[in-house]
Amino acid sequence: MNFDDTPQEAAFRAEAKAWIAANAPRQYEDELRKASLGRVALKGVNILEVAKAWQKKKADAGWACLHWPKDYGGRGASPIERVIWQQEEGPFGRLSSMFIIGHGMCGPTMMAFAGEEQKRKYLPPLASGEKIWCQLFSEPAGGSDVAGLRTRAEKNGDEWVINGQKIWTSGAHYSDYGILLTRTDPDVAKHKGLTMFFLDMKSPGVEVRPIKQANGASDFNEVYFTDVRIPDSQRLGNVNDGWNVSLTTLMNERMSIGAGVATGFPELFDFCNSLMLEDGPAIENRAVRSKLADWAVKASGLKYTSMRAISALSRGERPGPENSIGKLVAGSMIQDVATYALDLQGAAGALSGPEDAEVAGKFQAMLLRAPGTRVEGGTDEIMRNIIAERVLGLPGDIRVDKDVPFNKIPTKGRA
Amino acid sequence: MNFDFSDEQKQMRDEARKFLTEQCPPKAVREVLDGKAPYDKALWKGLAEMGFLGVAIPEQFGGAGAGHLELCVIAEEMGRALAPVPFSSTVYLAAEAILIAGSDAQKQKWLPKIASGDAIGTLALFEGKSNPSPKAIKVTANGGVLNGVKKPVADGAIADFAVVAARTGSSGRESDISLFIVDLKAGGVEVKSLTNIDLTRGQAEITFKDAKAEPLGAAGEGWSVITQVLDRAAVLTAFEQVGGADRALEMGRDYALDRIAFGRPIGSFQAVKHMLADMYVSATLARSNCYYGAWALSTNAGELPEAAAAARISATQAFQHCAKNNIQVHGGMGFTWEFDCHMYYRRANAVALGLGSLSYWEDALIDRMRKKNAA
Numbered sequence: 149m150n151f152d153d154t155p156q157e158a159a160f161r162a163e164a165k166a167w168i169a170a171n172a173p174r175q176y177e178d179e180l181r182k183a184s185l186g187r188v189a190l191k192g193v194n195i196l197e198v199a200k201a202w203q204k205k206k207a208d209a210g211w212a213c214l215h216w217p218k219d220y221g222g223r224g225a226s227p228i229e230r231v232i233w234q235q236e237e238g239p240f241g242r243l244s245s246m247f248i249i250g251h252g253m254c255g256p257t258m259m260a261f262a263g264e265e266q267k268r269k270y271l272p273p274l275a276s277g278e279k280i281w282c283q284l285f286s287e288p289a290g291g292s293d294v295a296g297l298r299t300r301a302e303k304n305g306d307e308w309v310i311n312g313q314k315i316w317t318s319g320a321h322y323s324d325y326g327i328l329l330t331r332t333d334p335d336v337a338k339h340k341g342l343t344m345f346f347l348d349m350k351s352p353g354v355e356v357r358p359i360k361q362a363n364g365a366s367d368f369n370e371v372y373f374t375d376v377r378i379p380d381s382q383r384l385g386n387v388n389d390g391w392n393v394s395l396t397t398l399m400n401e402r403m404s405i406g407a408g409v410a411t412g413f414p415e416l417f418d419f420c421n422s423l424m425l426e427d428g429p430a431i432e433n434r435a436v437r438s439k440l441a442d443w444a445v446k447a448s449g450l451k452y453t454s455m456r457a458i459s460a461l462s463r464g465e466r467p468g469p470e471n472s473i474g475k476l477v478a479g480s481m482i483q484d485v486a487t488y489a490l491d492l493q494g495a496a497g498a499l500s501g502p503e504d505a506e507v508a509g510k511f512q513a514m515l516l517r518a519p520g521t522r523v524e525g526g527t528d529e530i531m532r533n534i535i536a537e538r539v540l541g542l543p544g545d546i547r548v549d550k551d552v553p554f555n556k557i558p559t560k561g562r563a
Numbered sequence: 564m565n566f567d568f569s570d571e572q573k574q575m576r577d578e579a580r581k582f583l584t585e586q587c588p589p590k591a592v593r594e595v596l597d598g599k600a601p602y603d604k605a606l607w608k609g610l611a612e613m614g615f616l617g618v619a620i621p622e623q624f625g626g627a628g629a630g631h632l633e634l635c636v637i638a639e640e641m642g643r644a645l646a647p648v649p650f651s652s653t654v655y656l657a658a659e660a661i662l663i664a665g666s667d668a669q670k671q672k673w674l675p676k677i678a679s680g681d682a683i684g685t686l687a688l689f690e691g692k693s694n695p696s697p698k699a700i701k702v703t704a705n706g707g708v709l710n711g712v713k714k715p716v717a718d719g720a721i722a723d724f725a726v727v728a729a730r731t732g733s734s735g736r737e738s739d740i741s742l743f744i745v746d747l748k749a750g751g752v753e754v755k756s757l758t759n760i761d762l763t764r765g766q767a768e769i770t771f772k773d774a775k776a777e778p779l780g781a782a783g784e785g786w787s788v789i790t791q792v793l794d795r796a797a798v799l800t801a802f803e804q805v806g807g808a809d810r811a812l813e814m815g816r817d818y819a820l821d822r823i824a825f826g827r828p829i830g831s832f833q834a835v836k837h838m839l840a841d842m843y844v845s846a847t848l849a850r851s852n853c854y855y856g857a858w859a860l861s862t863n864a865g866e867l868p869e870a871a872a873a874a875r876i877s878a879t880q881a882f883q884h885c886a887k888n889n890i891q892v893h894g895g896m897g898f899t900w901e902f903d904c905h906m907y908y909r910r911a912n913a914v915a916l917g918l919g920s921l922s923y924w925e926d927a928l929i930d931r932m933r934k935k936n937a938a
Contacts, residue, residue: 149632149858151564421936431933434922441925444932445877449848452566452855459566470851473844529833535843536836540816543831 164236180239199243203277213275221275227461250281257397261384282323284314301330310376320369334555342390363516409478412485413447469539476531483518576636583644595647617678625675635857642803643810647763649718655796657684660726664780685722687713694923704729709771719767720756740785743776761913794871798856801878808846811885811907815892849881872928879915886911
């Protein structure tokens with residue numbers, strides 16, 4: 149048992165470290181390091197431009213999309229090398245947030261289902277950040293139940309005509325392309341009538357509208373499709389086989405192991421270390437210590453769970469199912485941590501202006517963003533279902549709509 | 564990086580599981596539960612023959628000289644099987660105290676007997692309702708004899724010897740405390756069995772009346788040794804707790820698959836699935852914290868105090884959580900004597916207290932994190 153790199157890993161780490169030291173945009177390091185949950189912003193500059201410049205620089209030197217084949221703009225690196233890169237990239241990795249969906253989900257789906265010519269055309273600019281991609285799956289009527297989606301694609305000659313609405317699309321407003329899951333046959337069971345496409349987001353009939361979230365920010369969009377035309381050559385996989393194509397997309401996402409999930413614990417520990425309560429320093433208060441200890445072992449448990457997965461990668465094995473707990477634990481933890489940080493301040497905890505609030509209002513921002521964290525990318529309940537079914541082997545839910553044609557499934561207006 | 568046990572260590576875990584599945588089925592645990600024997604003597608002998616009692620004891624003192632990582636994987640299996648033997652008292656507490664502080668002669672005298680199963684040892688630390696604290700120690704040592712009462716002492720009624728923490732000064736500092744080895748079969752020692760919530764493991768009250776005692780380690784350094792012993796034992800016990808948590812989770816999962824109600828397996832109801840998923844989450848967090856503890860223990864790293872506290876807290880929470888919800892999944896059957904669920908529930912709640920309760924380790928963890936932060 150050890151935390152040491154193998155000689156090859158150490159050589160790779162040294163090379164990555166040296167290149168990052170010589171090339172990273174150091175002027176933003178401090179701001180990026182302090183950025184917490186949700187959207188990362190930089191003062192006085194457009195973060196999209198900074199992010200694209202950094203991504204292009206990495207791509208030119210062979211450090212973009214490390215796990216992708218070289219032919220498509222990647223490096224052909226091993227999974228453990230990808231993790232080492234993330235560790236070394238540190239705060240600069242936050243500049244990759246707008247590329248995560250394209251690199252983690254859209255790219256791998258294109259690799260599996262697009263034609264060779266298309267792959268060579270679309271993947272390298274995706275890898276280099278010159279083109280940004282988004283993923284158009286969720287709909288108002290199909291969130292956790294994504295196969296319940298209603299956006300129609302109807303064949304018309306060599307083209308498909310798309311009508312409908314998507315929601316919760318991250319980055320749609322700055323995306324160049326998207327992968328789109330549609331319904332092509334409403335007369336069969338819901339999983340059996342779906343088809344996947346990719347499309348140019350500038351196509352006529354595509355309208356992107358930002359969603360104003362509960363916390364006041366706008367990280368996501370609604371996307372409306374009105375008679376949008378997509379050539380059949382941009383279909384991914386067979387007609388009505390879109391469900392299986394989407395599983396490839398989602399599987400790829402689960403295979404990626406992040407550099408760590410935000411829990412809010414380091415911020416809370418520092419805060420309690422400096423906060424004075426009526427009866428002395430907060431960190432010396434019995435009740436505070438008990439709470440802190442509880443969260444400390446959750447945070448360290450997550451950290452070492454991720455180390456175990458990385459070790460499996462280092463041995464050339466697939467990580468076990470342990471990593472599926474990360475989002476579930478961190479999501480509700482950050483919410484509880486933020487709630488408690490405010491609680492410690494009494495009435496003043498409600499103040500969120502950067503001039504009045506502790507740590508420039510970071511805990512208040514965490515509190516207001518956290519409900520979204522527990523919903524996006526699989527709700528807490530869906531994550532528990534996944535653990536129960538795929539890890540523990542418990543039966544799937546009884547699906548009353550499984551063998552019913554999609555257009556006969558009861559809906560709110562059609563019970 | 565290889566933050567995992569080696570193939571050889573995993574093989575040893577498999578061997579331990581196989582051995583315990585055969586030699587320590589629930590039926591054997593119930594012999595002790597039902598009061599038919601104070602502990603499972605045949606199993607104790609078998610563990611000695613397998614080399615498990617002395618796995619971390621150096622070869623020159625009669626052990627296998629493997630190491631603490633090997634002891635961790637065995638501890639996990641002992642917890643999983645609810646082994647009704649004085650393993651933790653003898654191996655994690657008494658043997659570790661002697662390894663840390665003992666003279667060559669003391670090691671030569673006691674460690675081979677521990678490895679061969681011929682001596683059961685324990686640590687006599689607590690004196691009433693208190694977490695580990697030098698202030699709570701009233702037993703006195705004067706002129707080579709001890710006087711006072713220790714309670715509770717794990718496995719005290721079946722132990723041959725005890726490492727005893729006693730007061731040798733009155734300055735109010737930690738240096739008032741020194742350690743001694745006492746032969747519990749000699750004169751001046753009275754032992755009384757005490758009833759406790761875990762009927763598969765004994766607790767006792769030990770009264771010393773001018774009992775002959777031999778110093779273990781230097782005078783005034785007892786508390787420092789106790790702290791080190793508790794840290795090591797915290798990691799090893801955490802592995803037992805993780806083993807128990809995993810088994811309780813499996814029992815709950817298996818029952819949820821098997822039990823039919825409302826025309827379907829109860830494991831298909833989300834209320835039950837989600838409860839089991841949460842048990843998996845806490846067991847996984849605990850296991851990962853334990854692995855870090857194992858690394859720190861086996862390398863004697865400066866991180867051990869913090870890692871031990873984190874492993875202890877996380878594993879205590881996980882075992883308690885899994886044991887109580889295993890009963891919940893079982894419903895009424897889980898509350899019968901006949902089903903094994905209560906044996907895990909009893910063990911989970913007793914083992915949560917033995918080395919100091921959660922609040923003690925929470926305090927310790929925050930102190931240790933602050934120290935690291937300040938450094």
